[in-house]
Amino acid sequence: MANRTDQLLRSAWTAEPPQLPPHALRWLRQETGLTDSWTPTRVMTAPPSELPEKAHEVLTAIVGAEHVLTDEQSRLGRTGGLSYLDLLAHKGIGDVSVPDAVVLPADPAEVAAVVKACAELGLSIVPFGGGTSVVGGVKAAERSVVLDLARLDRLVLVDEVSRLAVFQAGVRAPDAEKALAEYGLTLGHVPQSFERATIGGFAATRSAGQASSGYGRFEDMVEGVRVATARGEVRFGVAPASAAGPDLRHLMIGSEGAFGVITExxxxxxxxxxxxRYEGFVVDGWDRGADVVRKLAQDRVLADVTRLSDVDETNVSFALTGGLKAAGLRAYLKARGINEPCMLIVGWEVQDRHELAMRRAATLRRLRGSVRLGRVLGEAWRHGRFNGPRQRDALMNAGVCVETLETATHWSQLNELYAKVRLALTDSLGRAIVMCHISHAYETGASLYFTVIAPRSIEDPAGQWKRAKAAACEAIAGLGTISHHHAVGVDHAPYLPAEIGDLGMEVLAAVKKTLDPSGILNPGKLIAP
Amino acid sequence: MANRTDQLLRSAWTAEPPQLPPHALRWLRQETGLTDSWTPTRVMTAPPSELPEKAHEVLTAIVGAEHVLTDEQSRLGRTGGLSYLDLLAHKGIGDVSVPDAVVLPADPAEVAAVVKACAELGLSIVPFGGGTSVVGGVKAAERSVVLDLARLDRLVLVDEVSRLAVFQAGVRAPDAEKALAEYGLTLGHVPQSFERATIGGFAATRSAGQASSGYGRFEDMVEGVRVATARGEVRFGVAPASAAGPDLRHLMIGSEGAFGVITExxxxxxxxxxxxRYEGFVVDGWDRGADVVRKLAQDRVLADVTRLSDVDETNVSFALTGGLKAAGLRAYLKARGINEPCMLIVGWEVQDRHELAMRRAATLRRLRGSVRLGRVLGEAWRHGRFNGPRQRDALMNAGVCVETLETATHWSQLNELYAKVRLALTDSLGRAIVMCHISHAYETGASLYFTVIAPRSIEDPAGQWKRAKAAACEAIAGLGTISHHHAVGVDHAPYLPAEIGDLGMEVLAAVKKTLDPSGILNPGKLIAP
Known part of the structure; x- marks a missing residue:
């Protein structure tokens, strides 16, 4: 399993760097003033492991010598996640902390033993699932061990009557789906991190997948959790619903490894x-598009996937398909009265043609005035939907500052939030492309997901993004949530107090103190030091 | 507003006692061996208020003299809720604690000031909304004041675009619906306590209404909460969904006044x-009925109200309609192959005939083999659905031990739980009628709601029920949740540790310690002393 992780990590960081197609590069240079010069990168190296001899012995006794890794490659591969800043760090730009060891327990009992032992040793633990955090959620701490959950890869139980499955935390989403498919079942949780992310990570970060309108957010899917805390194991969730006090499952979902390590x-x-069935439509204008999505949500006829791009994101999508095709498409839309094209992807995942017909008709009734671009666009989106990270690698290799951020708010505040975050980003970044889409809609509001592309600063690539991100976070404070589905990690920790208040932070700290008295669990995440 | 509360309280406890119709009384005597003799009751009296002079001054300064009540009637009216044990206490059977005063703040700011002042005075507070708790959730503590939220009766804001409404905590459900109806809106939360219960109480107890299949549990409706804690106010919830750490709304929902007083x-x-549209059906046998409900839930075509009674509950329903009619109905069903009649009520609340036709067809397809009893039965149930408490009063006046309890579990464990709780109750109570229904179904499981009718013990009426309840709770432990929608209160507090573990209890205690350091908020509720 460790090999599997390494293989995935290698593919992210050391494989042949992906390149942008020439027409996309031309277009980017024209739009953003991107040039050929950028900060030179260097290969990241690790200082020698300083894992104390005693700790090595204790950990080896629990998991076996072959599952306590102190070699450079294993440790370098687990210094952080996949944010722009993490990727810059892997190019030698910015500081990284390298863990002293990677520990790979075999099962929940070994995880519990490792956590207990580390609490006694005073050794910090960074739990590591798919390593796909984009908010610094798996950023290694100084003098820490990474607890890699790759070996907790079992489907423990399927209860076909209750439609429940028990997974160990380290099961990756594609493996979970493969195991469930043998029973004719699915989880239906497909975030962009799908290819690598794990079941435990989904729970720890309160994840939401692209089909959340149909399958729900990950928290809606969680019936129970098993967690190894520094004071022992806890299990919450004995029924689909309960009024037995506050729902403690919701304290563990989104706890980001700071209260314990989710093991099942x-x-x-x-x-x-x-x-x-996935189809593409084009609506005229963002406001009108958002109104359509709101109507679908409030009439409770949302397709399982519903995703509205703003004009800029739509134009970029068109541009990336190639100049000539894009021009033809724009002319076609103009002739049909669409001046500000906003792409809308809707996808249904159903049991039979009857259900499809019913639900599709309900959507189409509310899409009058839009232009149908058909299944080709819908299917193209579906097949390319996990390509974001690879596209980002290509953009980074072309010298681009490229990152995403997201938030959510009530419908009545959505346009104000949209405008303010856009303004904050463009003010901070100058000649940048700022794109946005709604990918998660609710009766009372929706998410906003921004993607930023700008020429990378040569003098201070990390600072360039940190300033832009800070400006966006400040624009969000008071209007929306600091994260709709990426979690808090290190990056959002300074903004959490504004959202939940000082007393809210004290509550989190009190829970942490109870379950992790010596503060060894994922330090600095969720709760800023 | 105090008068309104008193009026409601009077109607519960001092109005002309409702009587059972003669045929029902005959039937009960025959089935349970009920006789005419029972424990004599006496009128409850209150000791004089011992509210310290200083406290009286401080509270008066905050809410005004006319809103600090120390008279006997006001205090006696707020000693507890509406459980069987509470009602016995009101007949002078069993012990009651009477509060020293009732305080009625005008708004969230006054609530915050009262809580803060009481924390400084070391004076316990029992928050009181509709006073409908059936688990001892509003049981008065010794040397305490009751904080009655009746004056927090405002609809603060309606955001029609986001489909959100902000209510003060003391708004009663019928008043909330009346205020929303002016906007053409509804909350759709209709528990049996509807006529008296409050918005704040719904949140504090993690309530679920009869139409939860359609409108969701109350927690699904909550977008945000404002809470006055002993350390200041907190507000949680800025968006429909968030990944900004653990969802702290879920710590306040179900907190039962033990962490703070919910004010908005x-x-x-x-x-x-x-x-x-409400219709009645009869399915042959409990197992088959439960399978039908499971199928409806797992195919996601549940009606907005879906309620399956077991054979005993169905027979009681039939019997209460009158002997002759009941015999005719049984013969009619027998002729149609129904030997073990289980009544199924399904109700749709829709926008148009098209939606009704679609959804009704989806249900009916899955109800093949059942007998349709039509809209009369459905509407009869709908119109009588808040009568439970009045029927209970009549039963109590006839010398009956009558109470309900509820739980929930996964589908695969439902029948085991059903059998074990039934057995525990009949073993403990002897010649009793134990009825059950499923009123809340989910994809992964369902609730079980038991009603018990037995001749009341003459020697020890309270002990009789306490023993039966304890037996049921022990049967539930390990198989289901100790409460699906009635909360923990005092009565379930001893069983919560088995459900969430000692560490779970420590987490709750840590949160309480943070928000209520001197332990003045609803002592003894949620967390056993």
Whole structure:
């Protein structure tokens, strides 16, 4: 399993760097003033491990010598996640902390033993699942060990009557789906991190997938959690719903490894859809598009995937398909009265043609005035939907500052939040492309997901983004949540007090103190030091 | 507003006692061996208020002299809720604690000031909304004041775009619906306590209404909460969904006044349904009925109200309609192959005939083999659905031990839980009628709601029920949740540790310690002393 992780890590950081197609590069240079010069990069190196001899012995006794790794490659591969800043660090730009060791326990009992031992040793632990955090959630701490959950890779139990499955935390999403498919079941949780992310990570970060309108957010799927804390194991969730006091599952979901290490998750599963149908539409203007999505949500006829791009994101999508095609598409839309094209992807995952017909008709009734671009666009989006990280690698290799951030708010504040975050980003970054989409809609509000592309600063690439991100976070404070589905990590920790108040922070700290008295669990995440 | 509360309280406890119709009384005597003799009751009296002079001054300064009540009637009216044990206490059977005063703040700011002042005075507070707790959730403590939220009766804000409404905590459900109806909106939360219960109480107890399949549990409706803690105010919830750490709304929902006093709740609202259609069916046998409900839930075509009674509950329903009619109905069903009649009520609340037709067809397809009893039965249930408490009063006046309890679990464990709780109750109570229904179904499981009718013990009426309840709670432990929608209060507090573990209890205690350091907020509730 460790090899599997390393293989995935290698593919992210050391494989042949992906390149942008020439037409995309030309277009970027024209739009953003991108040039050929950028900060030279260097290979990251690790200082020698300073894992105390005693700790090595104790950990080896629990997990076996072959599962306590102190070599450079294993430690370098787990210094952080996949944020722009993490990727810069891997190019030698900015500081990184390298853990002293990577520990790979075999099962929940070994995880519990490792956590207990580290608490006694006073050794910090950074839990590591898929390593896909984009908010510094798996940033290694100084003098820490990374607890890699890759070996907790079992589907423990399927209860077909109750439509429940118990997974160990380290099961990756594609493996979970493969195991469930043998029972004709699916989880239906498909965030962009799908290819690498783990069940435990989904729970720890309160994840939401692209099909959240249909399958729910990950928290909606969690029936129970098993967590190894520094004071022992806890298990929450004995029924689909309960009024037995505050729902403590919700304290563990989103706890980001700061209260304990999630080792097992009981999730609700559904029958595999017999039919998947994705279609593309174009709506005229962002405001009108958002109104359509709101109407679909409030009439409770949302497709399972519903995703509205703003004009800039739509134009970039068109541009990346190639100049000529894009020009033809724009002319076609103009002739149909669409001046500000906003792409809308809707996807249904259903059991039969009857259900599809019913639900599709309900959507189409509310899409009058939009232009249908058909299944080709829908399917193209579906097949390319995990490509974001690879596209980002290509953009980074072309010298681009590229990152995403997201938030959510009530419908009545959505446009104000949209405008303010856009303004904050463009003010900070100068000649940048700022794109946005709504990918998660609710009756009372929606998420906003921004993607930023700008020429990378040569003098201070990390600072360039840190300033832009800070400006966006300040624009969000008071209007929306600091994160709709990426979690807090290190990057959002300074902004959490504004959202939940000082007393809210004290509550989190009190829970942490109870479950992690010596503060060894994922230090600096969720709660700023 | 105090008068309004008193009026409601009087109607519960001092109005002309309701009587059972003669045929029902005959039937009960025959089934349970009920006789005419029972424990004599006496009128409850209150010791004089011992509110310290200093406290009286401080509270008067905050809320005004006319809103600090120390008279006997006001204090006696707020000694507890509406459980069987509470009602016995009101007949002079068993012990009661009477508060020293009732304080009625005008708004969230005054609530915050009262809580702060009481923390400084070391004076315990029992928050009191509708006073409908059936688990001892509003049981008065010795040397305490009751904080009655009746004056927090405002609809603060309606955001029609976001479909959100902000209510003060003391707004009663019927008043909330009346205020929303002016906007063409509804909350759709209709627990049996509807007529008296409050918005704040729904949140504090993690309530679920009879139409939870359609409108969701109350926690699904809560977008935000404002809470006055002993350390200051907190507000949680800025967006429909968030990944900004653990969802602290879920710490306040179900906190039962032990962490703070909920003063405002932001709730999701929906358009008033244009059509309400309720129908009755009879399914042959509990197992088959439960399978039908499971199928409806797992195929995600549940009606907004879906309620399956077991054979005993169905027979009681039939019997109470009158002997002759009941015999005719049984013969009619027998002729149609129904030997073990289980009544199934399904109700849709929809916007138009098209939606009704679609959804009704989806339900009916899955109800093949059942017998349709039509809209009369459905509407009869709908119109009588808040009668439970009045029927209970009549039963109590006839010398009956009558109480309900509820739980929930996964589908695969439902029948085991059903059998074990039934057995525990009948073993403990002897010649009793134990009835059950499923009123809340989920994809992964369902609730079980038991009603018990037995001849009341003459020697020890309170002990009789306490022993039966303890037996049921022990049967539930390890198989289901100790409460699906009635909360913990005093009665379930001893069983919570088995459900969430000692560490879970420590987490709750740590949160309480943070927000209520001197332990003045609703002592003994949620967390056993």
């Amino acid at each position: 998750v009981t999730v609700r599963v559904r029958p595999l859809p017999a039919i998947r | 709740v932001t709730v999701r609202v929906r358009p008033l349904p244009a059509i309400r």
